[in-house]
Amino acid sequence: MSDRKIVDAKNTFCPGPLMELIASMKQAEVGDELEVLSTDEGSANDIPEWIKKVGHQVLDSFDENGVWHVIVRKEK
Amino acid sequence: MKVLVIGGGMGGTIFANNLARRMRKELKAGKSSITMLSASDQHMYQPGLLYVAVGKMQPSEMYRDQTSLLEPSIRFEVDPVTTFDLDNNYVIAKSGARYDYDMIVIATGSRAHAESIPGLNEHALQFYTEPDAVAMYKQLEKFEGGKVVVAVGVPHKCPMAPLEITFMLVDYFKQRGIWEKVDLHYTYPIGRVHSLEPVAKWAAPEFERLGIQYETFFNMKEVTQNTIISEEGSEQAFDLLVTIPAHKGMQVIEDNGLGVSGFIATDRQRLNMEGRDNVFVLGDTTNIPISKAGSTAHYEAEVLAENIAALAESGIAPRNYDGKVFCFIETGEGKASYAMFDYQNPPDPKAPTAGVHWFKTAYNKMYWASARGLL
Ligand SMILES: Cc1cc2nc3c(=O)[nH]c(=O)nc-3n(C[C@H](O)[C@H](O)[C@H](O)COP(=O)(O)OP(=O)(O)OC[C@H]3O[C@@H](n4cnc5c(N)ncnc54)[C@H](O)[C@@H]3O)c2cc1C
Numbered sequence: 001m002s003d004r005k006i007v008d009a010k011n012t013f014c015p016g017p018l019m020e021l022i023a024s025m026k027q028a029e030v031g032d033e034l035e036v037l038s039t040d041e042g043s044a045n046d047i048p049e050w051i052k053k054v055g056h057q058v059l060d061s062f063d064e065n066g067v068w069h070v071i072v073r074k075e076k
Numbered sequence: 077m078k079v080l081v082i083g084g085g086m087g088g089t090i091f092a093n094n095l096a097r098r099m100r101k102e103l104k105a106g107k108s109s110i111t112m113l114s115a116s117d118q119h120m121y122q123p124g125l126l127y128v129a130v131g132k133m134q135p136s137e138m139y140r141d142q143t144s145l146l147e148p149s150i151r152f153e154v155d156p157v158t159t160f161d162l163d164n165n166y167v168i169a170k171s172g173a174r175y176d177y178d179m180i181v182i183a184t185g186s187r188a189h190a191e192s193i194p195g196l197n198e199h200a201l202q203f204y205t206e207p208d209a210v211a212m213y214k215q216l217e218k219f220e221g222g223k224v225v226v227a228v229g230v231p232h233k234c235p236m237a238p239l240e241i242t243f244m245l246v247d248y249f250k251q252r253g254i255w256e257k258v259d260l261h262y263t264y265p266i267g268r269v270h271s272l273e274p275v276a277k278w279a280a281p282e283f284e285r286l287g288i289q290y291e292t293f294f295n296m297k298e299v300t301q302n303t304i305i306s307e308e309g310s311e312q313a314f315d316l317l318v319t320i321p322a323h324k325g326m327q328v329i330e331d332n333g334l335g336v337s338g339f340i341a342t343d344r345q346r347l348n349m350e351g352r353d354n355v356f357v358l359g360d361t362t363n364i365p366i367s368k369a370g371s372t373a374h375y376e377a378e379v380l381a382e383n384i385a386a387l388a389e390s391g392i393a394p395r396n397y398d399g400k401v402f403c404f405i406e407t408g409e410g411k412a413s414y415a416m417f418d419y420q421n422p423p424d425p426k427a428p429t430a431g432v433h434w435f436k437t438a439y440n441k442m443y444w445a446s447a448r449g450l451l
Binding site for chain 2: 007008009011012013014015016018019020022023026027042046049050053054
């Protein structure tokens, strides 16, 4: 858990949180956990939808003081 | 103070010229120096590649001699760096020469890395280098109709390029009189047709108007001679595949352990490499989660030049980079738009007009004044 990678995409519009996550996923190993931080509410839907399509897993998703945290695990 | 600039592209050039003007007296008195090391004696205006790929610009129009763009007080060497010793403030370059510094600015750029997708290099057209853009145009000229798929990797430089090449292809096929025989299929990695929501909202109906098919959540996995397969399980047959592969930073960055995939962890506002006070990073080489674009490199370079000049004079750097990005969007049919945003303000692109297209056409020439720091 200690080496969960943070993908800090707060206050950025382009390429945006999901694109940042896709790029980070490529660098990650199977089993790695990544936590995306985003101020874009759309990410809360966008990221889980993509994760499901590709076959990874969403572990948690919550809003903390206006920042969305979406925690995912690379499954393949 | 000895300032060493690694890379003579958009970021490095604009930074070095701006700093040279700010430090004119110190440079003249020999109290300070600016040295730039680059991999080429030529400076390429990379946005020109889009036009070369569809036959609207000749390759030679994209280049100027690097020395012709630099303030005479800047020492320029074509001697690419092979080793960074950031603990001891020096680099070693290909010639074997050692260059010492007090401050170093790394702006070595990024490159398309098609090798990460099996079959992509062999079967896809690309336009992110001069040979690739020329080869793409040659293939387009032979094409008489069929299915064309556009596919995009993440990350990539120039966020507008996927849309621009698509609209430029429509114009190209129309001009050739074969548009009726072309089935154009645009794909994009996330759940809308562009990363910027307002741009996506405008582009999707535009695709429908023009008869361009589009598919979202499409991340390349594998390419065979005439089929592309996505991570999401979609399969598209093609006669021509036009692609922007996922990018990496330069190999030398990875080889020296400066950053994963060749991108250096950089402070969003101060632009220093994380954990180091005298190492700064500009443009595509940073890992800052914003657009890898010439305008990003340009705005960062101006902030950094002001800060480094101030550090040399008073020891205090006054400015923060605010995340500003400006991108033109060529939308075909002789029109263009633009998007401007920063860390706080989202983009609000306006409807495309002929005026913006002409301004972009003029900017393609004015860029050289901008690189010299005159614009
Ligand atoms: C097809 C295309 C269209 C584009 N369109 C636009 C656009 O419309 N608007 C926009 O804003 N941006 C656009 N861009 C993006 C823009 O060109 C880049 O984001 C910009 O050039 C980045 O600047 P940079 O200084 O980080 O890197 P670069 O300009 O790529 O410069 C890197 C420099 O580093 C040097 N170098 C490499 N390795 C070494 C080494 N080992 N040692 C020393 N030097 C080295 C290289 O020779 C080069 O001089 C486009 C790019 C492409 C490919």
